[in-house]
Every structure is written in C-alpha cells, then in structure tokens.
Amino acid sequence: MAVSVDEAVSTGPVRDHTPSARRFGGRGRFVLEVALLTVLAVVMLFPVLWMIETSIKENRDVYAIPAKFFDFKVTMDHFKDVFVASGGGRSTLSVSFLNSVVVAGVSTALATVLGVPAAWAYSRFAVKAKKDQLFFILSTRFMPPVVVVIPIFLMYRQVGLIDTQLGLILIYTAFNVPFTIWMMKGFVDEVPAEYEDAAMLDGYTRLQAFWRFTLPLLLPGIAATAVFALIFSWNEFVFATFLTSSDNVRTAPPAIAGLIGGTTVDWGLVAAASVVFALPVLVFAYLVRKHLVAGVTLGAVRR
Amino acid sequence: MGTVAVHGLCKSFGKVQALDGVTLDVPDGSFFVVLGPSGAGKTTTLRAIAGLEKLDAGSVHLDGRDATGDAPAARDLAMVFQNYALYPRHTAYENIASPLRARRCSSSEIAAAVEQMSSLLHIERLLQRRPAQLSGGEMQRVALARALVRRPRAFLMDEPLTNLDLKLRVEMRTELTRIHRSLGATFVYVTNDQVEALSMADQVAVLKEGKVQQVGTPTEVYERPANQWVAGFVGSPPISLLACHAEGDRLVGAEGWTLPRPSWTTAEDGRTLLLGLRAEDLSVEQRGDASLSGKLYGLEPLGDRTVVDVRVGTEIVKVKARPTVTGTPGERLHVTVDLDRAHLFDAGTGLSLSEAGQ
Ligand SMILES: Nc1ncnc2c1ncn2[C@@H]1O[C@H](COP(=O)(O)OP(=O)(O)OP(=O)(O)O)[C@@H](O)[C@H]1O
Numbered sequence: 015m016a017v018s019v020d021e022a023v024s025t026g027p028v029r030d031h032t033p034s035a036r037r038f039g040g041r042g043r044f045v046l047e048v049a050l051l052t053v054l055a056v057v058m059l060f061p062v063l064w065m066i067e068t069s070i071k072e073n074r075d076v077y078a079i080p081a082k083f084f085d086f087k088v089t090m091d092h093f094k095d096v097f098v099a100s101g102g103g104r105s106t107l108s109v110s111f112l113n114s115v116v117v118a119g120v121s122t123a124l125a126t127v128l129g130v131p132a133a134w135a136y137s138r139f140a141v142k143a144k145k146d147q148l149f150f151i152l153s154t155r156f157m158p159p160v161v162v163v164i165p166i167f168l169m170y171r172q173v174g175l176i177d178t179q180l181g182l183i184l185i186y187t188a189f190n191v192p193f194t195i196w197m198m199k200g201f202v203d204e205v206p207a208e209y210e211d212a213a214m215l216d217g218y219t220r221l222q223a224f225w226r227f228t229l230p231l232l233l234p235g236i237a238a239t240a241v242f243a244l245i246f247s248w249n250e251f252v253f254a255t256f257l258t259s260s261d262n263v264r265t266a267p268p269a270i271a272g273l274i275g276g277t278t279v280d281w282g283l284v285a286a287a288s289v290v291f292a293l294p295v296l297v298f299a300y301l302v303r304k305h306l307v308a309g310v311t312l313g314a315v316r317r
Numbered sequence: 318m319g320t321v322a323v324h325g326l327c328k329s330f331g332k333v334q335a336l337d338g339v340t341l342d343v344p345d346g347s348f349f350v351v352l353g354p355s356g357a358g359k360t361t362t363l364r365a366i367a368g369l370e371k372l373d374a375g376s377v378h379l380d381g382r383d384a385t386g387d388a389p390a391a392r393d394l395a396m397v398f399q400n401y402a403l404y405p406r407h408t409a410y411e412n413i414a415s416p417l418r419a420r421r422c423s424s425s426e427i428a429a430a431v432e433q434m435s436s437l438l439h440i441e442r443l444l445q446r447r448p449a450q451l452s453g454g455e456m457q458r459v460a461l462a463r464a465l466v467r468r469p470r471a472f473l474m475d476e477p478l479t480n481l482d483l484k485l486r487v488e489m490r491t492e493l494t495r496i497h498r499s500l501g502a503t504f505v506y507v508t509n510d511q512v513e514a515l516s517m518a519d520q521v522a523v524l525k526e527g528k529v530q531q532v533g534t535p536t537e538v539y540e541r542p543a544n545q546w547v548a549g550f551v552g553s554p555p556i557s558l559l560a561c562h563a564e565g566d567r568l569v570g571a572e573g574w575t576l577p578r579p580s581w582t583t584a585e586d587g588r589t590l591l592l593g594l595r596a597e598d599l600s601v602e603q604r605g606d607a608s609l610s611g612k613l614y615g616l617e618p619l620g621d622r623t624v625v626d627v628r629v630g631t632e633i634v635k636v637k638a639r640p641t642v643t644g645t646p647g648e649r650l651h652v653t654v655d656l657d658r659a660h661l662f663d664a665g666t667g668l669s670l671s672e673a674g675q
C-alpha cells in the first residue's frame with residue numbers, strides 16, 4: 015500500500031489516538047465541572063436575582079401566582095421609595111443609609127489608624143510575650159456578638175452611649191482593630207525591615223523611616239484590610255439592633271429588617287433597599303479585588 | 318575624626334549566640350576588615366555598631382564617646398547593607414540622594430553629589446531605574462553610592478563587592494582603596510573573601526562563631542596565625558595540617574615521617590602537635606634535608622601555578638609548584654619543607670606554639 019509522505023507524517027491519527035482517551039476524560043470532567051458549577055451558581059445567585067427582580071417589579075407582579083420570571087413591567091418606584099418619603103423629603107431608610115456610611119466609615123478609619131501602627135510594632139519590635147499578646151488580641155474575635163451584646167448594652171446604658179452613633183463606632187472599632195492588627199502584621203512582615211534600617215542610617219528617625227519608606231509599601235495591604243473592616247461594619251446587625259433604636263441613629267441593616275414584620279410587607283421596598291445596601295460592598299470589593307486576593311494569600315493566611 | 322571601638326559585644330538570637338564578646342578597636346582613618354565565614358557574626362557586628370541591633374551586653378564607642386544607646390541617625394555612620402536594602406519605590410537617583418535629603422541639602426547640592434558618585438561607580442546610565450530593574454551588581458554599586466555620597470564619621474560595608482563579576486570586583490577593590498585614601502575616612506569592611514581582606518585592609522579581625530580569633534595586619538594574620546583555625550581559614554590553597562609530636566631534636570609525624578625540630582619551638586616532648594605547612598613554603602622540585610616523602614595524589618593547574626596534592630600517609634599536603642610540573646598519580650615524591658616558615662599548633666587547644674604567633 016502506498017502511503018504518501020503527507021499522510022505518513024500527518025499528525026491527524028496521532029492526535030486522534032493517544033490523547034483522545036485523555037480528551038474524553040477531559041471532556042467528561044469538563045462537563046461535570048460545568049454542571050456542578052451551574053448548580054452552585056443557581057443556588058447561590060437565585061436569591062440575589064430574585065431580590066433584584068423583585069426590586070423592579072410592580073407590586074401586582076410581586077405577588078402574582080404563578081411567579082412571573084420574565085414578563086413583568088419594570089418600575090423604579092421602589093427605589094424612589096427607598097430614598098424619598100411618601101409625603102416628600104428624606105425617607106427614614108435613606109437616613110439609615112447615611113448613618114451606615116458614617117458609622118462604617120469612621121470605625122474603619124479609626125481601626126486602620128490604630129491597627130496599622132500596632133501591627134508594625136508587633137512585626138518590628140521584640141515585644142514581651144508577643145505570641146500570647148497576639149493570641150489574646152485575636153481571641154477577642156472568638157466571642158459571638160450575641161454573647162457580648164448584653165454586657166455591652168448594660169455598660170453603654172451607664173455611660174449614655176445607648177442609641178448613639180458614637181456607641182456603634184466604638185464597638186465596631188473595637189471589633190476591627192484586632193482584625194486589622196492581624197491582617198496588617200502579615201503585610202508588614204513581608205516588607206523587609208532593612209528599608210527602615212537603611213533609612214535610619216540615612217538620618218531619619220524610626221517613625222520617619224516607617225512613614226516615608228514602609229507605609230507606602232503597605233498601602234495595598236491597608237486598602238484590603240480596610241475593605242474587610244468596612245464590610246464588617248457595614249453588614250453588622252446584632253449590635254446595631256440592640257444598641258440603637260431611633261430612626262436618626264439606626265444603621266441600614268436593622269432599618270431594612272424593620273421593614274419586615276408589619277401586617278403587610280412591602281417586598282418591593284425591602285428588595286430595593288437590600289439592593290442599594292449590597293451595592294457599595296460589591297463595588298468596593300470589585301475595586302480592590304486584586305488586593306483582596308493578595309490580602310488573603312499574603313497577609314491573613316501565610317504565617 | 319572617626320574612631321570606632323566596640324567592647325565585649327554579646328548578642329544572641331534565641332539559642333544562637335551570634336556575638337560572644339566581640340572587642341574591636343578601629344583607629345581613625347583605617348581600612349578595618351572583619352573577615353569570617355558565613356554565620357560568623359560579621360553582619361551582626363556591623364549592625365551593632367550602626368545601632369540597629371539591641372545588644373545583650375557590650376558597648377559601642379564612637380570618637381571615644383559612649384554611643385551604645387544612641388539612635389542610628391545620631392551616630393553619623395553610613396552603611397552598605399549585605400542585601401543592599403535599596404528603597405524599591407525610589408529610583409537609583411533618589412536612593413543615592415536619600416541621605417542628603419534626610420539632611421535637607423539643597424537640590425543643586427544633591428544633584429552634584431549624586432552625579433559625582435554615579436560617575437565614580439559607573440552607574441550614570443542607571444540613575445532613573447528602580448532597584449527591580451537593576452542587576453545584583455548594579456544594585457550593589459547604587460548601595461555603595463548611597464553610602465559614599467555623604468561624609469559620615471565612618472563607613473560600614475557589609476560584603477559590598479560579593480555580587481560583582483570578577484573583573485568589576487577587582488576594579489572596585491582598587492577604587493574603594495583609592496576612595497579610602499583620598500577621603501582619609503574610617504572604613505569597617507566586612508567580607509568572607511580573604512583575598513579582599515588581605516589586599517585592602519590596614520587591619521584584619523578574623524571572626525568565627527561570634528568570637529574574634531585574631532586582630533592584626535594582613536601580614537600578621539597570614540604569617541603568624543594565632544591558632545589553627547585562622548591558619549586554615551586564611552590562605553589559598555589552605556594550609557596543610559599534619560599531626561605530630563616532638564621527640565628530642567626531631568618532629569615525628571603520626572604518619573611515621575620525621576623532620577628536624579624547628580629551632581624556634583619550645584613545645585615539650587610527647588605533646589600532640591599540628592604542623593602547619595603553607596603550599597608556598599613547600600617544594601617538590603629540589604630535595605632538601607628537611608623533607609617528607611609521599612605519593613603524588615593529584616595536580617590542580619591554576620594557570621600561573623600548579624598545586625600538587627601529595628599524599629603523606631593518609632593526609633594530603635598541598636604544594637605550590639611551577640605550572641610546568643608534571644607527574645603521574647601514585648608516583649613517589651619528596652616534599653621539601655622550609656621549616657623556618659612552618660607553624661606549630663597545640664592539637665588540643667589549637668593555639669599557635671610559634672612564639673611570634675602568640
Ligand atoms: N535576626 C536573626 N534572627 C535569628 N538569628 C540570626 C539573626 N541574625 C543573625 N542570626 C544568626 O546569627 C549568626 C550570625 O549571623 P550574621 O548575619 O552576623 O553572620 P555573617 O557573618 O554576616 O554571615 P554571612 O557571611 O553569611 O552574611 C548566624 O548563625 C545567624 O543565623
């Protein structure tokens with residue numbers, strides 16, 4: 015049988031033969047992967063999609079049975095209701111969003127300002143019983159908020175911090191400082207101490223050396239840490255529910271929860287408020303996603 | 318002025334005793350080399366002088382004044398770090414300028430000084446690059462420039478030439494020696510390269526496991542090593558050490574050889590000794606009255622010379638010979654010994670028994 019050179023050296027049969035088994039396995043795995051991921055995605059994303067859908071449905075469609083997935087009328091009324099009170103002016107929900115911004119922002123800033131230098135000190139200096147101290151700091155996070163909230167409530171009542179933004183800011187800061195110290199210590203450990211040594215020999219003081227040479231290298235880590243702290247404060251529910259009550263102090267989570275539980279529930283409003291509430295976190299996380307991953311792999315996990 | 322004196326420095330890291338009573342006296346304007354193998358505590362010594370290491374014990378005096386507790390910035394020293402420690406976000410220019418910026422010099426002064434340093438160290442073309450864009454040798458030169466750009470009390474240099482290629486290293490050696498002469502400044506220079514130590518130093522301190530073994534001029538350290546370890550560490554090829562003991566007017570080797578007893582040694586009979594023979598004090602070419610017999614073990618041609626490994630009993634003796642020397646392994650040889658230049662050490666303590674070495 016004559017075999018042309020082309021056929022003889024053709025990679026066709028080779029490609030079809032040996033790796034085909036592997037490719038079958040590969041395809042099988044691929045199909046399984048996609049199927050599992052799809053199931054997971056549906057389970058995870060369905061509530062989110064449903065929330066978004068509900069937030070733009072007219073009330074009639076929200077309660078329709080069978081549920082309308084696609085052919086409903088889109089409306090932005092619920093979003094308007096989130097921000098504007100029925101009689102005009104600011105709605106209580108929008109005030110609670112503003113409160114959330116203030117409380118989460120200030121507590122995160124405080125935790126960063128306190129936690130970053132502390133992390134630097136723990137990383138750079140020989141501190142007595144350093145490991146025990148660090149463990150103690152971390153252990154303050156082991157306590158579930160529900161357990162601490164009663165004593166905190168009693169103490170706050172004594173000093174008049176009940177139902178104040180300052181009270182929430184302090185408690186969130188207290189919760190975020192340990193986290194900031196732990197995560198930032200990982201980042202500081204990654205920056206060689208020699209930069210500061212060199213700077214001190216150049217003639218800078220220790221603090222100048224930290225400020226001018228180490229701090230700029232820590233900025234990505236600080237951003238990642240701050241976003242985590244921000245998300246914690248933004249989402250916090252237990253303390254906010256127990257420690258605040260008036261509309262002009264309340265943060266968004268208890269305010270949104272408060273929408274549910276009357277005789278009728280305006281699900282459209284609840285959904286719209288939830289979307290507005292979730293958005294900043296998503297945007298932030300997206301903006302610093304690179305650093306978040308770096309933060310998780312570099313700072314928090316290693317060491 | 319620029320004297321540096323440290324006394325009784327002790328520093329441990331956990332279980333590791335990095336410094337164990339290091340005492341050094343660096344005279345003003347000298348090129349003082351701290352020589353030692355990896356892990357000897359050289360870097361720790363420099364960091365202690367610079368004030369970067371909290372000491373367990375000991376004191377640091379600068380210009381005769383106790384500076385033990387002073388902040389690094391207050392000590393007025395410049396240091397080249399072993400791993401460069403160049404600021405990663407700054408360009409080479411800004412790195413070199415940093416000590417001047419810390420002292421609030423004007424930008425024209427800074428520009429002039431940086432330019433002068435960069436031409437001296439051949440890094441003009443690299444000034445706008447960041448450390449990540451530089452090779453190891455280039456970073457090392459930038460680090461050198463950052464130290465040399467200012468006139469401190471003393472320069473501390475931690476193996477500043479190790480990452481340069483041989484040609485550049487030899488060139489920089491000469492250059493540093495020249496800079497040292499022209500500045501008249503005090504240099505404390507750390508290296509594990511004995512050639513650097515012997516060729517550049519006014520004084521060498523040999524360090525091992527956190528202890529100073531010997532301080533002296535390069536000649537002293539080479540010609541009269543204080544102990545067996547210094548003798549073995551300094552010199553290339555390494556000194557050959559043969560176990561023996563004195564017996565009347567002879568030295569009797571553990572391997573059965575005998576040599577006339579050198580006139581200068583006072584070691585009593587029967588004490589176990591080590592005879593130290595440097596390769597250049599031995600010869601395979603003519604036969605003298607003091608000689609060892611052995612077998613040719615191997616030849617190491619090094620271009621300008623050949624090192625002949627001779628097996629005496631079970632021990633190898635290295636002999637420096639002319640590059641033209643030939644031979645076949647196993648061939649019988651006589652190694653002539655210049656006993657006036659030999660060294661004797663106590664096998665127990667390792668200390669030199671040559672009166673000059675003490
Ligand atoms: N920060 C530290 N933590 C723990 N051990 C250390 C530390 N710094 C130095 N050591 C230990 O102290 C000893 C001396 O270290 P040093 O860096 O001074 O050595 P060296 O002579 O500079 O060595 P090399 O030539 O390798 O640079 C070593 O055993 C080292 O492991």
Ligand SMILES: [Mg+2]
Nearest residue numbers: 359360361399
């Ligand atoms: Mg070192």
